[in-house]
Structure formats: C-alpha cells, structure tokens
Amino acid sequence: MGKVKFISGDDAFAEGIRLARPQVVSAYPITPQTIVVERLSDMVEDQSLKSEFIHVESEHSALSCAIGASSVGARAFTATSSQGLLYMAEGLPYAAGGRFPIVMMNANRATALPWNIYGDQRDSVSQLDCGWIQVYVEDAQESLDMALMSYYIAEHPSVRVPVMVNLDGFVLTHTYEAVDIPEAKLADEFLPPYVSDNKMDLENPKNMAFSVGPADNQEFHLLHHKAMLRVADVVNEADTRFQSIFGRSHGGMVEGYRTEDAEYVLITVGSITGLAREVVDELRSQGVRAGVLKLRFLRPFPSQQIAEALVNSIEQGSAEVGSVVQAVGTLEKDISFGYEGTIYTNVNSALIKEDVHVPSYNFIGGLGGRDISKEDIRKCFSHMIGKEKDKIVWIGLGVEDDVR
Amino acid sequence: MIEIRWHGRGGQGAFTAAKIFGAAAVAEGRYALAFPSFGPERRGAPIQAFTKIDDAIVKDRSEIRNCDYIVIIDETLYSPAFLDALKKGGRIYINTKTPEKYSDSRITVVDADTISMHFLNRPVSNTAMAAVLAADTGIVSSENIEKSLYQYLPEKVAEKNVNVVNHIFEKDVFRRQIADSAIKHQDSRGGK
Numbered sequence: 001m002g003k004v005k006f007i008s009g010d011d012a013f014a015e016g017i018r019l020a021r022p023q024v025v026s027a028y029p030i031t032p033q034t035i036v037v038e039r040l041s042d043m044v045e046d047q048s049l050k051s052e053f054i055h056v057e058s059e060h061s062a063l064s065c066a067i068g069a070s071s072v073g074a075r076a077f078t079a080t081s082s083q084g085l086l087y088m089a090e091g092l093p094y095a096a097g098g099r100f101p102i103v104m105m106n107a108n109r110a111t112a113l114p115w116n117i118y119g120d121q122r123d124s125v126s127q128l129d130c131g132w133i134q135v136y137v138e139d140a141q142e143s144l145d146m147a148l149m150s151y152y153i154a155e156h157p158s159v160r161v162p163v164m165v166n167l168d169g170f171v172l173t174h175t176y177e178a179v180d181i182p183e184a185k186l187a188d189e190f191l192p193p194y195v196s197d198n199k200m201d202l203e204n205p206k207n208m209a210f211s212v213g214p215a216d217n218q219e220f221h222l223l224h225h226k227a228m229l230r231v232a233d234v235v236n237e238a239d240t241r242f243q244s245i246f247g248r249s250h251g252g253m254v255e256g257y258r259t260e261d262a263e264y265v266l267i268t269v270g271s272i273t274g275l276a277r278e279v280v281d282e283l284r285s286q287g288v289r290a291g292v293l294k295l296r297f298l299r300p301f302p303s304q305q306i307a308e309a310l311v312n313s314i315e316q317g318s319a320e321v322g323s324v325v326q327a328v329g330t331l332e333k334d335i336s337f338g339y340e341g342t343i344y345t346n347v348n349s350a351l352i353k354e355d356v357h358v359p360s361y362n363f364i365g366g367l368g369g370r371d372i373s374k375e376d377i378r379k380c381f382s383h384m385i386g387k388e389k390d391k392i393v394w395i396g397l398g399v400e401d402d403v404r
Numbered sequence: 405m406i407e408i409r410w411h412g413r414g415g416q417g418a419f420t421a422a423k424i425f426g427a428a429a430v431a432e433g434r435y436a437l438a439f440p441s442f443g444p445e446r447r448g449a450p451i452q453a454f455t456k457i458d459d460a461i462v463k464d465r466s467e468i469r470n471c472d473y474i475v476i477i478d479e480t481l482y483s484p485a486f487l488d489a490l491k492k493g494g495r496i497y498i499n500t501k502t503p504e505k506y507s508d509s510r511i512t513v514v515d516a517d518t519i520s521m522h523f524l525n526r527p528v529s530n531t532a533m534a535a536v537l538a539a540d541t542g543i544v545s546s547e548n549i550e551k552s553l554y555q556y557l558p559e560k561v562a563e564k565n566v567n568v569v570n571h572i573f574e575k576d577v578f579r580r581q582i583a584d585s586a587i588k589h590q591d592s593r594g595g596k
C-alpha cells in the first residue's frame with residue numbers, strides 16, 4: 001500500500017504519469033483535462049518529475065511534439081479532450097503508423113455543435129480507426145493505474161502502438177475519491193525505462209517515418225494490425241504483473257459482473273458501470289438474472305472476450321453448451337448520426353462473428369453531459385426483458401415530443 | 405449512504421467544503437465521493453457541490469436529488485423548495501444573520517459569516533458550515549476536518565480555519581429551529 005489521498009480523477013492520472021516518468025510532456029490545456037497538465041507542470045517545477053515540460057500553442061502541436069520526442073527515443077505524454085482531440089486528428093495515425101508508443105489521456109467530452117463542455121464519448125469514439133489502442137476507465141484508481149500500465153502496454157516489444165486513456169469528463173475528471181498512490185520504487189519495478197531502436201540515432205542512422213507506395217503500403221498496415229491483435233495478451237500480462245507488485249487488478253479486455261449465469265446483459269463503457277452494477281444487484285434481489293459487461297478496451301475490440309462472457313454452460317454435467325443470454329444491450333454515450341451507436345455496431349459484429357445469436361439493443365444516453373440515472377438503467381433492462389421491438393432507444397430524453 | 409448537497413456561489417468555497425468533508429470521512433475509514441456541479445466555473449454564479457459517504461464503495465456518481473443534509477453557504481440561494489428535497493430526518497443548515505426568517509424544525513441556523521470574519525478577516529464561511537454540519541451530526545470528527553483543511557488550503561489559511569472549526573465545536577453557536585409563529589405570521593399577512 002502506498003499513500004491514500006482524496007483526489008480527483010485528473011489528479012490521480014497526473015500522479016500515475018509522475019510514477020511513469022515521461023521525459024517529455026507536451027501540454028495544451030482544455031476543460032476538463034486542464035488539471036492534469038497543471039499538476040504535471042507543478043511536479044516538473046518542484047522537480048518531483050524530471051521531465052521537459054513543453055507548453056505548446058495548440059493540440060496539433062502537442063501531439064506533433066510528442067511524436068518528435070518519441071522519435072528520438074523519449075517516453076512522451078500528452079493530454080487532450082473533445083475539440084482538442086479532433087484538432088490532433090491529423091497526427092493520430094502518424095503517431096500510430098510510426099509505432100511511437102506515446103500515452104495520451106483524453107477527457108471524454110461532447111463535440112460541437114451545439115457547443116458543450118460536458119462529458120460524452122463522441123470525441124474518442126470518432127477516432128476508433130486512427131490506429132491507437134483505446135482504453136476506458138471507471139474510477140480514479142483505475143485512472144492512476146492505467147496511466148502507468150498504458151506505458152507498459154504501449155512500449156511492449158510485441159505491441160509498440162500508442163495508447164489513448166479515456167476518462168469521462170467531470171464524472172471522473174472532477175470527482176474526488178480515495179486513491180492509493182503507489183510508491184515510486186514499486187512503479188519503477190513495474191515499468192522499466194523505455195528502450196527502443198525506433199528512434200533517430202547519430203550512432204545508428206536509419207530512415208524513419210518514410211513514404212511507402214502501393215507496392216508495400218498494405219503490408220505495413222497489416223503489421224500494425226497484427227500488433228493490435230497481440231494487445232489482449234499483453235493487457236493480461238500487464239495486469240498480472242501489476243497485481244503481483246501492487247496487489248490490485250483491473251482485469252483484461254472486458255470485466256464481467258454477475259454475467260456467469262445472466263439472462264440479460266448490459267454492456268457499458270467507462271464510469272457508468274458502477275451504477276449499472278448497483279441496478280444489477282437490485283434486479284438480482286428481485287430474481288432477475290441480470291449482469292453487466294464493462295468493455296475496458298474499444299481498440300483492439302474485444303469480440304472474443306464479449307462472446308466468452310455471454311456464452312455460458314447451462315447445466316453442469318450436461319453435454320449441452322449454449323447461450324442462456326436472452327438479450328444484450330449496449331449502453332453508450334455516442335451516436336453515429338443516421339445509423340446507431342458505434343459501440344453497438346462493433347458489438348453486433350462481434351456477436352455475429354462469434355456465433356452468438358441473441359436480440360441486441362442499443363441504449364443511447366448521456367450525450368452532452370445528460371445524467372444517466374438509476375431509473376434510466378432500470379428501463380434499459382425492462383426494455384430487454386420485455387423483448388421490445390425498438391432496437392435503438394434514446395434514454396433520458398427531456399423533450400422527446402418536441403424533437404421532430 | 406449519507407448524501408450532502410452544498411449551495412454557494414463561485415468563489416465561496418462550496419466545493420472545497422464538499423472535498424474537506426469527504427476527505428474527513430475517508431480518514432474515518434469510510435468511502436466517499438465529492439464533486440461540484442459540472443460545467444464552466446464562474447465567480448459569483450450559484451453552484452452546487454456534493455458529498456456522498458457510505459460504508460461501501462460509492463458507485464452512484466449522479467447528482468444528489470434526495471438529500472440527508474443541505475448546507476446553504478450563501479443565504480440568497482435558499483429556497484423553501486429545498487425542504488422537499490430532504491429525506492426523512494434530513495436537515496438544512498443555513499448561514500444567516502436573520503435566523504427568525506426560518507421557522508421549519510428541519511432547519512439549523514448559524515451566523516457563520518460573523519465567525520469567519522472574526523477568525524479569517526473575510527466572510528468566507530465554507531469551513532464554518534462544514535464544521536457546523538460535523539458538530540451537529542457527528543458524521544466526522546473535528547480532528548479529521550482539521551487534517552483535511554491542510555490538504556486543500558495553503559498552510560497559513562488552514563491554520564486560521566482550524567480556529568474556526570475549534571470555535572464551532574467548543575461554543576454553542578448554531579441552533580435548531582423550532583416550528584413557531586413565523587409561518588402563522590406569514591399566513592396572517594395573507595401573502596403567498
């Protein structure tokens with residue numbers, strides 16, 4: 001056990017980054033991420049973090065700077081949110097394709113217009129295809145722990161892909177809770193220094209970040225894709241290692257709660273998971289076999305792990321193995337206009353590929369910071385239990401009748 | 405779960421009070437969350453802050469609608485409708501110089517501004533109101549409130565605030581209202 005402090009998700013993330021000892025922090029503030037880079041600048045000032053803190057003039061430069069730092073072999077960190085992430089968009093596939101293992105914190109926030117600084121996940125979900133690993137955390141402790149663990153995953157020799165760690169804006173970034181801050185000595189034991197030959201080096205000159213024409217271009221993408229497919233194993237390795245050193249585990253690509261024998265499973269991403277678990281407990285006490293499946297990663301997408309969590313052996317001793325799940329719901333703070341929630345699209349593809357054939361619902365809510373209440377989550381379950389016809393449902397609407 | 409809602413204006417330290425109270429609860433071995441009403445920060449604008457305390461991990465991160473306690477740091481923000489937001493047995497704490505305005509027996513009154521002026525030379529009453537809540541309910545000890553002050557305030561400011569906490573715990577400064585003639589008085593005027 002380290003020291004327990006009552007701090008916010010942003011504070012916790014900054015503490016995790018201090019433990020990871022990045023050599024370069026490039027920063028441009030944006031609500032609700034600002035506190036992270038403010039804390040890091042304090043840490044550099046008081047020399048508890050020996051790092052080059054570069055206050056750049058935009059998010060585009062923040063990421064470009066991190067790419068530059070990584071290209072000379074430095075461990076680099078940056079952070080952003082919403083419009084800032086979108087402004088970085090040009091650099092995102094550059095960092096991923098260059099296989100620069102940068103870690104970036106993203107405070108999930110709505111995208112304009114209408115202008116809004118509150119939390120939803122439309123910013124990062126819009127960037128699923130940029131080639132980064134995407135992880136979503138649930139509370140301040142997982143924020144700190146993933147700040148550290150993300151470098152282990154990103155820099156792993158079989159991965160070498162940047163990681164975006166997503167914290168729900170305000171609900172996580174600005175909420176204070178008790179967080180265990182590990183000792184630096186243990187963090188050093190967990191995370192070795194970054195060593196790579198993917199860097200500019202006067203002793204060992206090489207061509208980097210080059211052009212590749214049609215003759216070889218696709219193969220580079222396949223290499224990148226294969227690295228992503230190895231992430232699930234590395235996440236498990238990182239978690240096992242983390243547990244042996246710190247005594248805490250956050251699980252693998254997904255984390256099930258009472259899914260073992262569940263008939264109705266709600267799939268969640270991020271901080272809403274806790275409340276969903278509470279509703280599951282309530283439903284269980286009423287005899288409803290409900291469960292929650294938290295997706296910790298959206299890239300790579302944990303299709304196999306989702307299927308494994310949903311398909312259960314019904315009767316012990318029986319040869320019959322099949323699905324007891326009656327319905328699956330995907331609750332997300334996202335909408336791909338003109339279609340459905342993008343996480344739902346991904347979940348459905350996973351179900352088809354893995355031969356899990358159950359009714360699948362999409363619950364869209366929490367957009368622009370709209371509160372998702374316990375009652376809203378109860379309604380998601382009753383919608384699934386009632387086998388309702390509408391597959392795509394907007395929850396928590398205030399002015400439904402006026403929306404035409 | 406104990407659910408506390410704090411009302412103040414930007415700059416009056418309502419969120420700091422929520423954090424101090426939450427940190428004090430954690431120091432007593434309980435679980436807590438503290439968060440502000442989300443959004444832009446503007447000095448002078450009405451803000452709410454929330455503290456949730458429980459013996460198990462607090463999973464519900466949504467804003468508090470039904471409160472055990474409501475703490476009004478700035479009296480101008482009080483509305484009688486707040487009484488409807490109280491759980492059974494809940495209380496409202498109001499920082500006021502005119503306690504006679506409040507007649508409901510669920511209200512506790514204190515002139516926190518005068519206490520804060522005396523010890524801090526400024527009418528910043530967030531610490532005073534947190535101390536009143538602690539002293540009246542016993543949810544957290546004065547020692548743990550004092551320790552938490554040092555976590556969120558500069559040392560010199562924290563020292564002065566410790567005096568505020570001690571004063572409130574030692575002197576009889578707050579009063580639970582008893583339902584009295586104020587309501588009747590209002591009725592007799594025939595006003596709304």
